[in-house]
Amino acid sequence: MSNIEQTxxxxxxxAVERNLGDEIKSEFLKNNFKILKEKKIKxxxxxxxxxxxxxxxxxxxxxxxxxxxSGPIIVMVLEKEDAIAGNRKLMGATDPKxxxxxxxxxxxxxxxxxxxxxGSDSLENAKIEIDFFFKD
Numbered sequence: 001m002s003n004i005e006q007t008x009x010x011x012x013x014x015a016v017e018r019n020l021g022d023e024i025k026s027e028f029l030k031n032n033f034k035i036l037k038e039k040k041i042k043x044x045x046x047x048x049x050x051x052x053x054x055x056x057x058x059x060x061x062x063x064x065x066x067x068x069x070s071g072p073i074i075v076m077v078l079e080k081e082d083a084i085a086g087n088r089k090l091m092g093a094t095d096p097k098x099x100x101x102x103x104x105x106x107x108x109x110x111x112x113x114x115x116x117x118x119g120s121d122s123l124e125n126a127k128i129e130i131d132f133f134f135k136d
Contacts, residue, residue: 005083006036008129010118013071016040020108021074024117027104028078031090037134038076045069051132054125060113067113075133084126087119 011024021040028035043051048065055061078087092103096115099106109115120126 002081004079004081005123005126006077006079006130007083007087007120007126008118008133009076009078009087010068011074011076012114012116012118013067013073014110014114015108015116016072016074018108020116024104024108025074025076027090028076028087031080031086033078033080033083033087036077036079038074039133040072040074041133042072043069051129063113077130077134084120084123088121091117091119 009028011021015021015024025035025038045065048068049056052061052064052068055064080086090104092099092105092109094105094115095112096105096109099109104117105115108117120129
């Protein structure tokens, strides 16, 4: 039985600012992801706070929210077999310096904060995150 999943991917402000959107999207397509939905938006800080609610007790929460709302982002729903694990592998470690060669964060990330991409970390969070941006 195949395990087709959907996950949310965000191309973060630092990558959008450097016009890396198409390049990053082509990496997803090369790795057999389907891009089911996509849109470019600019979040208000309070929307970013709501999105990153799961991290609100962490010391980096405020900076994270300020950063995500600092410029346009591209949000996408990706789909393929084991999409969540596959996307996390493709993204690489949160810290680009520790990310494996060939991963999106190794190639494009500037720092642990400006690491160019976000992806859901579980099926449960993928559903919440997809609904956050693509609630019909």
